Amino acid sequence: MKTSLIEQEATIWLVDEVPSRMYFAGRRWRVSDTPTRLRDSIWGHTAAPAHGLYGWRFQATDADGESLIFDVHPSETGWHVHHTYA
Structure with missing residues (x-):
């Protein structure tokens, strides 16, 4: 697996x-x-949001059929992709 x-x-x-x-x-x-759902065990650098959710891990597929696994987390400015896995 490539990350x-x-x-x-x-x-x-x-x-x-x-x-x-x-x-x-x-x-x-x-x-x-x-x-x-991803919680604090995976995020060392982000502050806990009020709702307690630190982020998500999911597979997503683009229009060409390429699929990747994404770790995403919310921040003050919106969502950020932290890791991708091929």
Whole structure:
């Protein structure tokens, strides 16, 4: 498994407070599995948001059929992609 550490902004659309779509790195992504909530055990650098959720891990697929695993977290400025896994 190939992993990339990146800190890049993303736009994430939620359905019932769960990620369903994302715009990242100039591409549109559709969440293609069941997202997993990530809590403080994985985030060493982010402050806990009021709702207690630190982020999500999910597989997403772009229009060309490329699928990646994403770790994302909220910040004061929006959502950020922390890791990707190929």
